[in-house]
Amino acid sequence: MKVGIGYCNEEDVFLSGMKAARGALEEAGTRNPVLAFAFCSGGLDAEVFFKGLQSTLGENIPIVGGSAIGIITNSNISYKGYPAAVAVIDDPSLRAECFSVGNLDADERAAGRKLSRKLNSTRLGKLIFLLYDSLKTHATADSPPILNSSARLLQGISEELKKHLPILGAGLIGDYTFSPTKQFCGFFTGEQTIIALVLDGHFTCYHRIMHGxxxxxxxxxxxxxxxxxxxxxxxxxxxxxxxxxxxxxxxxxxxxxxxxxxxxxxxxxxxxxxxxxxxxxxxxxxxxxxxxxxxxxxxxxxxxxxxxxxxxDGQMMIESARKNSKRLVEELKSREKTPLFALYIDCAGRTAEFSQTLTEEAAEVQKTCNEHGVPLLGFYSGVEIAPLLGRSRGLDWTGVLIIWAR
Structure with missing residues (x-):
């Protein structure tokens, strides 16, 4: 598996997409990736960033991601300015199918059921990577925002899905003022959209949940x-x-x-x-x-x-990130697995600025990945989704680290 990460923090959004994509392709050592994950700050026009990515990657590679408060890579942790990043993956065994459903804000449960009916039409793989628009109604001066419900969405999915699969993913937000977000749905961008990426191939995904x-x-x-x-x-x-x-x-x-x-x-x-x-x-x-x-x-x-x-608890949060990221890599070693790619979904409330901590808890994940040479892409989210206590749940104030291994 060839993986490359490209990062950019520039106001010129189309150029940002081009530069990030070029950097990722160069790092991966490939011109023909089969999948890309990409996220950009809410301060950027996500649709233009998506087009910048496509101008370099081509229009035949699915790009999954969307708006984020900030970006985490092996060398960057940023939620200031215009951070954006993309990970490209090239692997002949990888099967990645992307499905999407709109009008999430009308009825999350119904949207989840509709998504599952689409998923049932394909050969389901090892897991589902799920992204959705967190924001239903933006905040006003007098009241907080109203969010789309991950609980209702996941309920709808489970009611129709014929095969039980682990679901990991996130609810997307672009800034702390809860402005509208964009979702990258494979080959187009959307709003009020759910994206389900069905993954299969010669690899296994392991995960850990960081608390705090x-x-x-x-x-x-x-x-x-x-x-x-x-x-x-x-x-x-x-x-x-x-x-x-x-x-x-x-x-x-x-x-x-x-x-x-x-x-x-x-x-x-x-x-x-x-x-x-x-x-x-x-x-x-x-x-x-x-x-x-x-x-x-x-x-x-x-x-x-x-x-x-x-x-x-800021200190507990940092310690949880340190402990769980190390334990996950140790588990892979005990299974004689080689880590290939790490994806970190981190609650936007866990940034050092918001949590008022002296250091970034994501730096602990970054350090572990760098010590073991694992390419890392992370983003700051509104809601995190992962299996916990018997079923996939929407989580708050957590970090979810997913490592692909073989």
């Missing part, structure tokens, strides 16, 4: 009133008032999303020893216009659910 939250105080709370992605009451009190009490002041109400606090669902023993892999966290998008309720990233929490408030 710990319980605030261990106290369990109950959601007593919720509708979709809005929590109205916690423990019978207005949700925003409960958070005011935790902070001791209303300053958090100016944050979209809330920077320090998340909602954590413990999927295992309620009073067992804390283990980060047992939790599914939900980011709080902010206080709603009524001043009493709060928005969350996913509309998958129901009345009666018990949860804990979780603190985003």
């Amino acid at each position: 939250c710990s319980p605030l105080d261990g106290v369990y709370h109950i959601i007593t009133k919720v509708k979709d992605d809005v929590i109205f009451e916690i423990d019978g009190k207005p949700a925003a008032d409960v958070i005011d009490e935790l902070y001791g002041n209303p300053g958090w109400r100016n944050e979209h999303p809330v920077k320090l606090l998340t909602i954590g669902i413990n999927c295992k023993d309620k009073f067992g020893e804390f283990h980060e892999g047992n939790y599914v966290n939900r980011l709080i998008t902010g206080v709603m216009p009524d001043g009493k309720s709060i928005g969350i990233f996913e509309p998958d929490l129901e009345e009666g659910i018990e949860f804990q408030f979780m603190l985003r």
Whole structure:
């Protein structure tokens, strides 16, 4: 397998696409790749960037990706300016088929079912790499954004898909203001689109999930009133008032999303020893216009659910990235596998600037890949998707590292 990564940070968007593609082809040592992954900052016109890529790669190679807050490669971690990157892959055994469905914002579950019907028409491979538009409605001065639901999307897919396959991927966002995004759907660009890339060939994909939250105080709370992605009451009190009490002041109400606090669902023993892999966290998008309720990233929490408030722990986040990236490579070695390509899907809330850490947690993944000579492409996302506790889920505040190996 030949893999090359090309990176560019220039305002001239068409030229950026051309330069990134040329750099990737040169590094891979090929002129005929069979697949490309590409991502670009929301500050760039994604459609023009896509055309710049095609001008160099040609129009017969599927390009999968889209908008991202920032880019991670073996030598770059950037979310300033106009970062963009592309990975090209050339392997005679690789089979990559791309499928897409639009109108995601109309009904995520229906879109997922429609996508599965398309997938059922082909020979399904080893896994599905899934990307979708995170944003349903952009944020305003008075209210947080409304996001497309990964939970409903994945539910729709599972209801129709004839073969159980691991699904890994991301919900795409282009900036912290939740501006509209673009998706690269193989041979064209789209909005409000789902892309499913079915992968098969002489390789195996392994993954690890990086976490970074710990319980605030261990106290369990109950959601007593919720509708979709809005929590109205916690423990019978207005949700925003409960958070005011935790902070001791209303300053958090100016944050979209809330920077320090998340909602954590413990999927295992309620009073067992804390283990980060047992939790599914939900980011709080902010206080709603009524001043009493709060928005969350996913509309998958129901009345009666018990949860804990979780603190985003910068040091724990960095340690998790270090530990899990090393363990993944060690697992490959124990299986006598050679790592060929790494794809890192990293929550945009994990940047050093947003997390207020001195170093980038993605640098730990970068370091591990560089130590073992693994080509790395990563991007900052809105939602991460990976198998966790028995099924593929939409995740928040995580990093998902996928390594292709043979």
